[in-house]
Amino acid sequence: MALLDLTRFGRAAPRFLDMAPAQADFARAVIDGLSRPEKQLPCAFFYDSIGSALFDKICDTPEYYPTRTEISILRDDGEAIAQRLGRAVQLVELGSGSSLKVRLLLNQLEAPMGYVGLDISRDHLRMACERLAADYPTLEVTAICADYHDEVPIPPPRDGMPRRRVGFFPGSTLGNLTPPHAEAFLARWRHVLRFGGTEGGGMLIGIDLRKDPAILEAAYDDAAGITATFNLNLLARINRELDGNFNLAAFRHLALWDADRGCMSMYLVSRLNQIVRVADQRFAFLEGEAIHTEDSFKYTIEGFQAMARRAGYTPAAVWTDPDGLFSLHWLEA
Numbered sequence: 001m002a003l004l005d006l007t008r009f010g011r012a013a014p015r016f017l018d019m020a021p022a023q024a025d026f027a028r029a030v031i032d033g034l035s036r037p038e039k040q041l042p043c044a045f046f047y048d049s050i051g052s053a054l055f056d057k058i059c060d061t062p063e064y065y066p067t068r069t070e071i072s073i074l075r076d077d078g079e080a081i082a083q084r085l086g087r088a089v090q091l092v093e094l095g096s097g098s099s100l101k102v103r104l105l106l107n108q109l110e111a112p113m114g115y116v117g118l119d120i121s122r123d124h125l126r127m128a129c130e131r132l133a134a135d136y137p138t139l140e141v142t143a144i145c146a147d148y149h150d151e152v153p154i155p156p157p158r159d160g161m162p163r164r165r166v167g168f169f170p171g172s173t174l175g176n177l178t179p180p181h182a183e184a185f186l187a188r189w190r191h192v193l194r195f196g197g198t199e200g201g202g203m204l205i206g207i208d209l210r211k212d213p214a215i216l217e218a219a220y221d222d223a224a225g226i227t228a229t230f231n232l233n234l235l236a237r238i239n240r241e242l243d244g245n246f247n248l249a250a251f252r253h254l255a256l257w258d259a260d261r262g263c264m265s266m267y268l269v270s271r272l273n274q275i276v277r278v279a280d281q282r283f284a285f286l287e288g289e290a291i292h293t294e295d296s297f298k299y300t301i302e303g304f305q306a307m308a309r310r311a312g313y314t315p316a317a318v319w320t321d322p323d324g325l326f327s328l329h330w331l332e333a
């Protein structure tokens with residue numbers, strides 16, 4: 001019996017490219033971060049399958065305004081946004097998570113040539129892209145598990161050259177980088193988006209805006225404690241994957257607005273003096289000592305556009321919600 005070539009019917013399973021960082025990178029980053037005088041852990045490691053599922057739950061909390069606000073902008077201004085992106089584009093989503101917001105774009109775009117979801121959370125990415133491919137049967141879907149700080153070769157669609165390549169980076173995930181790193185990141189991806197032979201691409205990027213610190217602190221410390229569980233999952237992941245013995249009850253979640261740096265910062269604070277083991281290393285914690293786990297920088301529209309210009313882009317359009325909580329920028333590459 002001949003196997004059906006489902007690609008002919010537009011119902012292929014997504015292409016899956018696995019360039020995930022090695023487990024040794026996780027171990028190295030944890031040992032290095034906990035050995036520093038001011039302990040820290042890289043926020044990319046929040047996202048294993050459990051962390052990604054917890055992030056989706058955070059998005060549903062009443063306090064976490066960014067997700068529903070960005071969705072409302074994509075809904076209200078979807079037509080204008082799609083016009084800016086243009087027809088026959090290859091859409092590359094960075095930190096694609098559950099690939100939910102992109103559906104609002106896909107519903108508006110004219111004849112997109114392909115979708116590439118790029119995320120570090122392997123199983124979550126795979127399932128999200130499988131769901132997307134099932135719901136958009138004529139769309140060519142590619143899932144790439146990788147760290148977007150690495151050089152990631154993006155394959156062109158199988159069915160020919162797109163008119164241009166467009167990056168989609170929602171969720172204000174860029175805010176997890178310090179402004180100099182964010183600028184360098186944008187500049188590096190600009191070269192990927194301007195790839196040979198196409199009409200010059202662009203980036204559609206969601207950026208959270210500066211606001212009353214009380215709104216921000218509530219968003220990063222919801223009453224149901226889901227963000228706290230998300231933060232603590234990093235220690236649970238170290239226990240699971242690196243033979244750690246963190247007692248999660250001995251740490252508490254803390255989220256603070258840092259007015260000097262313009263960011264929300266998250267910490268895990270030791271409730272007592274304690275020694276923790278990770279692999280074959282031991283780390284001493286004093287009562288009140290913190291592990292810095294995440295920064296989320298907030299911008300003004302003008303401040304973000306100035307940074308995008310320095311990274312080589314032309315900020316060509318911006319959409320916001322009526323309360324000015326969140327912004328979605330179209331940057332020509």
Ligand SMILES: C[S@@+](CC[C@H](N)C(=O)[O-])C[C@H]1O[C@@H](n2cnc3c(N)ncnc32)[C@H](O)[C@@H]1O
Pocket residue numbers: 043044047052055059067094095096097098101118119120121146147148149170171172173
């Ligand atoms: C704040 S969540 C946003 C998810 C989704 N894009 C949204 O807007 O709701 C950040 C996403 O980026 C991914 N991510 C974080 N660091 C990453 C890295 N270094 N490389 C690739 N993906 C990363 C996470 O797995 C997660 O899905």
